[in-house]
Amino acid sequence: MSHPCSHTDAITRVRAPRDVCEACVEIGGEWVHLRQCLECGRTLCCNSSPNQHMSGHFRETAHPVMRGAMPGDAWTWCFVDDANIREAPGGWETYDPYLEAGATAARDHLRSGGTADPSDDLVTPEGFPLGEWFAYVRDAHEEGALDERDEDLVESIDGWRW
Numbered sequence: 764m765s766h767p768c769s770h771t772d773a774i775t776r777v778r779a780p781r782d783v784c785e786a787c788v789e790i791g792g793e794w795v796h797l798r799q800c801l802e803c804g805r806t807l808c809c810n811s812s813p814n815q816h817m818s819g820h821f822r823e824t825a826h827p828v829m830r831g832a833m834p835g836d837a838w839t840w841c842f843v844d845d846a847n848i849r850e851a852p853g854g855w856e857t858y859d860p861y862l863e864a865g866a867t868a869a870r871d872h873l874r875s876g877g878t879a880d881p882s883d884d885l886v887t888p889e890g891f892p893l894g895e896w897f898a899y900v901r902d903a904h905e906e907g908a909l910d911e912r913d914e915d916l917v918e919s920i921d922g923w924r925w
């Protein structure tokens with residue numbers, strides 16, 4: 764699931780995001796979450812919003828990379844790869860935040876004596892659906908859908924077993 768993202772040359776130094784969807788404001792629309800294009804800097808609305816202006820912006824302009832523009836957002840998305848991306852030592856790469864968050868939660872769970880075969884409805888005290896994650900990771904492993912880095916990450920968890 765991780766591979767290099769080659770679309771980040773498009774990223775420019777953009778201004779801080781606005782606190783409105785610039786396209787909704789023009790038509791009197793409403794939005795749920797805000798996103799910012801990292802090529803031209805426009806702040807537009809997410810796919811949970813009726814007008815889905817950021818996806819529309821990608822289709823119209825092919826500007827490939829956006830980031831979350833809500834307070835506390837710290838993620839970047841490549842439309843071409845259809846994946847979260849981040850800076851890494853060798854350049855930008857895609858990654859799976861769900862897989863990584865689950866690996867951290869599973870490590871804590873097993874370290875504190877939790878079972879390696881939790882029920883599907885196990886949720887951590889922090890609210891992470893860890894039972895679902897175990898099932899997801901094992902299914903993906905069975906199907907050969909995990910890449911080597913993801914496999915290594917999961918196998919590095921003390922007490923892990925497939």
Ligand SMILES: [Zn+2]
Binds near residue numbers: 768842844848
């Ligand atoms: Zn990309």
Ligand SMILES: [Zn+2]
Binds near residue numbers: 785808
């Ligand atoms: Zn909008």
Ligand SMILES: [Zn+2]
Binds near residue numbers: 803805
């Ligand atoms: Zn743009």
